[in-house]
Amino acid sequence: MHEPRRILYIDDDAGTRRLVQKLLGRRGHQVVTAEDGNDGIAKAREGDFDLIAVDHYMPGLDGLATLEALKQLPGMPPVVYVTGSEESAVAVAALKAGAYDYVVKSVGDDFVDLLERAFAHALETGRLVAAKEEAERQLIAANERLAALLREVNHRVANSLQLVSTMVTMQARLLADPGAKAALADTERRIQAIAQVHRRLYTSGDVESVEMDEYLAAIVEELQATWSSPVSPRVIRLEADALKLHTDKAVSLGIIVTELVTNACKYAYADGQPGEVRIRFHRDPSVDAEKFRLEVEDDGCGLVGDEKPKGTGLGSKLIAAMARSLSSAVDYDNQHKGCRAVLIAPL
Numbered sequence: 001m002h003e004p005r006r007i008l009y010i011d012d013d014a015g016t017r018r019l020v021q022k023l024l025g026r027r028g029h030q031v032v033t034a035e036d037g038n039d040g041i042a043k044a045r046e047g048d049f050d051l052i053a054v055d056h057y058m059p060g061l062d063g064l065a066t067l068e069a070l071k072q073l074p075g076m077p078p079v080v081y082v083t084g085s086e087e088s089a090v091a092v093a094a095l096k097a098g099a100y101d102y103v104v105k106s107v108g109d110d111f112v113d114l115l116e117r118a119f120a121h122a123l124e125t126g127r128l129v130a131a132k133e134e135a136e137r138q139l140i141a142a143n144e145r146l147a148a149l150l151r152e153v154n155h156r157v158a159n160s161l162q163l164v165s166t167m168v169t170m171q172a173r174l175l176a177d178p179g180a181k182a183a184l185a186d187t188e189r190r191i192q193a194i195a196q197v198h199r200r201l202y203t204s205g206d207v208e209s210v211e212m213d214e215y216l217a218a219i220v221e222e223l224q225a226t227w228s229s230p231v232s233p234r235v236i237r238l239e240a241d242a243l244k245l246h247t248d249k250a251v252s253l254g255i256i257v258t259e260l261v262t263n264a265c266k267y268a269y270a271d272g273q274p275g276e277v278r279i280r281f282h283r284d285p286s287v288d289a290e291k292f293r294l295e296v297e298d299d300g301c302g303l304v305g306d307e308k309p310k311g312t313g314l315g316s317k318l319i320a321a322m323a324r325s326l327s328s329a330v331d332y333d334n335q336h337k338g339c340r341a342v343l344i345a346p347l
Helices: 014-026 037-046 063-071 088-097 109-173 178-203 212-227 247-268 314-325
Strands: 006-010 030-034 051-055 079-083 101-104 209-211 234-240 244-246 275-284 288-298 330-332 339-346
Touching: 006 014, 006 037, 014 030, 014 109, 030 037, 037 051, 037 063, 051 063, 051 109, 063 079, 063 088, 079 088, 079 109, 088 101, 101 109, 109 178, 178 209, 178 212, 178 247, 178 314, 209 212, 209 247, 212 234, 212 247, 212 275, 234 247, 244 247, 247 275, 247 288, 247 314, 247 339, 314 330
Parallel strands: 006 030, 006 051, 051 079, 079 101, 234 275
Antiparallel strands: 209 244, 275 288, 288 339, 330 339
């Protein structure tokens, strides 16, 4: 340690204080001494020191208690612990308490040489610690900026999808063909399923995953409002675990649920007949703890043999495509009296 430093040396031994002050002073350092822990804490609070050395055995506040008090001061410099004991437990306790290095006290120049080397090591360690803390601060700030940017992107995407959904609805109102109007209505529901994901992303603190119980509840609320009427009442019930899925998986699952529930509301029950559609979304430990199970079922007319759900076929193609993106497929339980669709996929 060649660069002159301002050092605070805390030790109840007057002879050692004079020795350290004299020998380190010859090497260009400015040394301020303190006779006990309280004196050292007071001087550390007032002075601008590059380094502090603390003796272990002192009356009143011992070295560890002094070190603990020093740690509470703002801008604490690195501390080297000094002990007259070669017990490793003392050194370990000091390092755990926050000392950067330790020196076993001896007589003469050797002790000061060791002390100066410990100071140099403490300064280098302090520099590395400060650099690490600054890098962590910059990383946290960068992550916060990125998260804010992603929330803004998701906000804009959700708004854009809402605008597209409104345009589709307006276009449907201008059409006379019932088939075209129904197709556009289905398209609007698919857009809303995707938009719901982006709404969840920009309103939550997590911009990479979606809380599926909340997301599915929002989809169910929209589907309930769409399909239930006094003439043909539909009740859509949801049981969902509080599981998180990555954004892409959430979108795929949302579209699958939208298509399956839409099919059930359209075709499972006759016009004017009340009906219920049930959605269950759970972790499936019976198969694999790292997989989830989705079931959408009704008590309607059901499927005959290998019959596929009714409709234009686009919904079935979307379901199959979204299931493939989840590394799975949708199966239909022929034993159920109505229609039950089951999907098992990795979390």
